[in-house]
Amino acid sequence: MSRWAAISRSGAAVLAGLLLLQAPALGRVRPHYGGEVRIESSGAEAPDFVKLLVTETLTYIDARGNVVPGLATSWQSQNGDRRWQFRIREGVQLHGIETDTPVTAALAAEAIRGGLSRTGTAARVHSAGTEVTVEFDAPMPQFAAQLADVKFSVAGSDSHGIVTGSGPYAIQSIAGPRMTLAANPDYWGGRHYPETITLLWGRSTREQSLDLAAKRADLIEVPPQELHRAQQERSRLSKIFSAEVVVLTAQRGTDAKLRQALSETIDRAALLNFIFQKQGSITGALLPDWITGYGALLPAVHDLSHARQLRAEVGGRATFTLGYDTKDAEMQLLAERIALNAREVGFTLQCLARTTDVDWLLLRVPVQTANPSAALTETAQSLHRSVELNDATLESVFRAERALVADYTLIPLLHLHHAWAASDRLHDWSSASPLDPLPAATWVDNKVESKP
C-alpha cells in the first residue's frame, strides 16, 4: 500500500497540487487573491493533482509534455542515461512544521528511493550538498520525466502525522473524506490565488453534478459516460481529451494466434458507441494520439475472417474467463459485449466480476502525464509490464510501445475522454484539462453567488 493510500485510509489523508512551471494562461482581467475553491471527486482518496498542491516533485511535465524544473533546478544524465544528477532548489521549506525543515538533497533522495521501490526499479541513490545522484544498471532516458509523478513527491509529516510538503497549499484540516487546504503565502513559485481549497472525495457522479448545479461545488469530474449530457446541458467544461485507456490483458499463457484472433474479433467501435456514447476513440495503441501523434502506426484491427482463420489454425478448445472490476458497471457491459463478439469466431468467454484468477482481465488505466516516455512507463507499470527505451525520442517510445502490444498479451481497446466541469466563480480556467483541472492561474470571483 502506498504511503498516500495509507494516509487516505487512516483518515489523515492527503492533499495536493500540480505546479506547472509553464507560464499561466492568464486572461485579461488580472487575477484576484482570496476565496475558496470547492472540489469534488469520486475516487477513494484525493486525486493526484490535489496531492501535488501540497507536495512537490523534482520535475514537472508541462501541458505540452515537456519536462520542466520543479524542486530540481537542473539535471543531467551521463553514461548513456544510466547516471542522473539533480541539483535541488535552495531555500525551499516544508510547510506546516513548527521548526524549519528545508527541502534538502537528502530529503529528495529519500523521495526518489521511495518512488523507485514502489515501481520495483533498482538503483543507487546518493545525496551530497545540493545534488542527488541516481545510478541505474540499464539506461533510463525517461527518468527525469518519470520523476514528475506523485509517487516521487518530496514530503514530510507534522507532529500529528499529517503530510506536509513545499507546495502552494498546506493541509489545514482533514475530517473523513473532506480536506481543507490553505494557501502557502511563502510558496517559492509565488502564492496561488485562491485562499483555500476544500476537497470532498468519494462522491458519486450524480452527487457531484447536483452540487455543481446547486452552487455547492466549483469543480467536479465528468467521466466519459456523462460527457455527452454535460455538453448538451452546456456545462462549463475543461478541455476534453483521452485520459484513460481500456485494455484487455492476458493473465495466463495462451496461444499467440488465439490472442490475435481475440483482438481482431472485438468490435471496438460498437463498444465506444453503445457504452460510452462515442466519448473517446477506438485504438490499437496504449497511449492516446494527443500525446504521441503516432496512433496511425498502431491501428485497431477488426477483421473477423482473419480472426476465424487464426482460430481455425489453432483449433481445440477456446474457453476463457474474463474478469472485470466488480464496482465498475461500464466494464461489466464492456466484458459482456466482448464475449458476444468472441462467440462469433468460436471463443467462449465467461465474464466474472472479479480481478484475480481469470484468463483475461479488463482494465481501465488512467493517463497521468503528457510526456510520451513517462506516460508509457507509467501505463506499462500499471499493467505490470516494464519498458525499455533506447532514448527519450518519440520514435524510441513508439518502438517500446509496439513491443508491448506486439504479442497481444495487452490488447488496447478504447481511449476514453474525460473532463472537469467548473462553476462560474472560477476565472482564468480556460487552460484546465483532465490532467490539470485547477491551473495555477485560476482565481475565484467572490462576487459570484455560492452556497455553503
Added chain:
Amino acid sequence: MRLEMRIGGQSANRYNSRIVRKTLLAALFALSLALSCPAQLPSPDAVQEFASRIEALTGPGSATLTATNSSSASVEQFAAFRKALQRDLQDAGVRLRQSAQVNSDIRVTLSENARGLVYLAEVQQGSEKREVIAEAPFAAAVVASNSAMTLRRTQLVSSAEPVLDVAQIHLANDTKLVLLTARAVVLYRQQAGKWTEETASPIPHGRSFPLELRGHLVPSGEGELDAYLPGVICQVGFVSGFHAECRDADDAWPLGAQAAFFNSSGNYFNGLLRPGFGGPLPPFFSAAALPYPGHTLWIFNGVDGRVRTHDGVRPATLNVRDWGSDMVAVRSGCGSGTQLLVTALTDESANDSLRGFEFVERQPVLAAPALEFAGPIMAIWTASDGLSAMAVARNTRTGNYEVFNVTMGCNQ
C-alpha cells in the same frame, strides 16, 4: 480532418532547375504559412530531414508515395507539405512513381500531438515494414493584423519566457530593445531587420516573486533605465557597457507624474500614490493619465473591477462594464491627441483585444475598434516616448510571448 492524396513524381531535373524549384516551393511554403491561420507548419528544413531519413530506408530506388493528413493543417498547408516532401525525396534520390513496379511503398501521415506536428512514414519493402517518426514543434502562428483598423501593431520579438515590459533605447549610433523578464534584463539588437538577443543581465532577488509577475521599465536618464519588479529595483545602464544593478526595494513605481506603490506579494498597486490626491485610492491594476486643459484626468482600473477617475479634486466612477484590467494612454496626435487603450474583459476566450477610447466630457467614447491578439495580453505599458504602447501577448497556440508595438493611426 483526414485528407489522402496519392501522388507520383517525375524523375529529378537538372541541378539548377532544382534550386529554382526549391526556392519557389520554399516561397510557396512560407506564403502558405503567412496566409493561413494557426495550423502552423514547421520549417522546410524539418521536412528535408524527414525525407532524408525516409531515403535512408528506401535507398535511391523507385517508390510510391501516399500522403495522409491527420493533423489540423489546412488543405493548403498539407499540399505545401506534400510538395516539399516530394521535392526533398526526389532530391535525395528517391524516384517517385505511380506504378506498382517499385522498390518501396512510402505511406506518410501528417499527424500532431501536444507539442507540435508529427511526421509518420511507413516504408514497405516486400514483407518488411519500417517506420520513421519525426517531431516538429509548432512554429509561431502568423496572425494577420486587420489593416482597416485604426489601431495597428508591429511584432518586435517572440520570446519563450514571459516578458514584463519592453523599451527601445536610442544610443549614439544604434537602437536597442530592452526586455524585462523574471530572469533578467535582456538586450536585443537589430540584425538584418530582425531583433536578436545580444546579452542579458540577471535579476537577483531575495524574496520570491508573486505568481503573476509584473514589471515596468522607466527611463531614468540619458541611456539609462530603471526596472521595477515587486520588491526589486534594477538600474540598467548602457553607456559603459550593458549592465543591470539590482537591489531589494519597495520604492513607488513611476506612472507619469505620479508614483504608485506596488504590492510586492501580489499583482496590483496598493492605492498609495506620491504625490497622490490627499488620501489613498482603492487598490488598482493599472492607471493612465489623459491631459485636459489646465489639469490631468487620471483613470484607475481597480482590483474590484471598477474604473475610477480623479482630476486632482474630485473622484468619480465610470460606468463601464466590459473593460479588462489593463489600460494605457497613448499620445497619438489623432482626435483629442491622447487615447486610452483598454484590454478586453472576458477570460473565457483564448484571444484578447485592445480598443481605443477618446474621453468626451470625462466619459469614454469608443474611438478605435478592437485589435485582436492570438492570446491574452499579459502586459501593456505606454512606450518610453509616450507615442505608442508596448504590449505582450501570450500566443495560446505556441505558448510564446509576442511583443508588439501598438500605435493609433489617424485617417483610418
